Every structure is written in structure tokens, then in C-alpha cells.
Amino acid sequence: MIAEDNDADLYLIRESLNASGLEYEAREAGNGEEVFALIGGPSGLCGFDGLILDLNLTTHSGLDILQTVRKNTAFAGIRVIILTSSLSPDDERRALALGADAYLHKPMDLLEFMQVGTRIAALLQGSNGQAAGV
Numbered sequence: 001m002i003a004e005d006n007d008a009d010l011y012l013i014r015e016s017l018n019a020s021g022l023e024y025e026a027r028e029a030g031n032g033e034e035v036f037a038l039i040g041g042p043s044g045l046c047g048f049d050g051l052i053l054d055l056n057l058t059t060h061s062g063l064d065i066l067q068t069v070r071k072n073t074a075f076a077g078i079r080v081i082i083l084t085s086s087l088s089p090d091d092e093r094r095a096l097a098l099g100a101d102a103y104l105h106k107p108m109d110l111l112e113f114m115q116v117g118t119r120i121a122a123l124l125q126g127s128n129g130q131a132a133g134v
Contacts, residue, residue: 001038002052003029003065004083009106013052013083016117022125032060039069050079050124055086055095063094070099081123083116 004010010028017024027048029035035057051069055062062082069075079101084091092103102123107113 001027001029001035001048001050003032003035003057003062004052004054005030005057006054009054012110012113013116016114017120018117019114020117020121022117022121024124031058032062032065035065036060036068039075048078050081050101050120052081052083052120053100055082055084055091063091063098066095066098066100079124081120083120 002010002013004013010030014026017026027038029038035053051065053062053065057065062084066080066082069078069080080099082092082095082100082103083106084104085106086092087105095103102119104116104119107116
């Protein structure tokens, strides 16, 4: 699942994942309510390898979502990757303390942003190289 409320950033995330060569299927959520609706639904995050999560979502923060996901044992195997524009060391410490698997900053440079997909792919891809679901 990709949780991102900025359409331009969502487009760049998709493009960077495509450029990485990662084969994936993704659900998308544009705010915190949509994330909770998707993870609370019948299938929830089952069958998905990861959650790419912006911290600055509307309606519920990414940290609130991260905390909820980590408290639910049904999501224990889900990798949570924070991808945010926040440069706050406090945000990074809190996200990692809450159980984020990685904390990545959204680059301002387009070429650097396109490399983010490779980093995300490496975090999401299983050791067997199978396609990932996000």
C-alpha cells in the first residue's frame, strides 16, 4: 500500500518503483482515513509485503497509522517504510521507535527521487526475489 496525499509525490513514487524493476501491485490511499479503511477491510494488509507511508497525511498522521499497524499482530510481517519530506530528527526517532523498518527522505531532486524506488524495492523484495505487494 502506498499512503501519500500529494499527487505529484505519488506519481514520482510509482515512477521510481517502476524504474527499479520491482514487480508489484499496489493499493493507494490519499489520507489517513483511507488507510484505516483499507487495512480494516476484509483483506486488510494480508497478502501485502509493505506499506509506504508518508508522515504528513491528512485526517490521521503517518505515525498514528504506524502505531496502529505495529500494535496489530495480524500485520506483524508487514514492512513499513516511511517516505517523508520531514527532516525532523524527532520524527525519525519516533518512527523507528514505533517499528518502522526504514525512514527515507523524499529528495527534492528528480534524479535522486527516481533512485528511491531502488531502495524501496530492496527493502520490500523477499530473499526469493518474488514480486512484492504494497
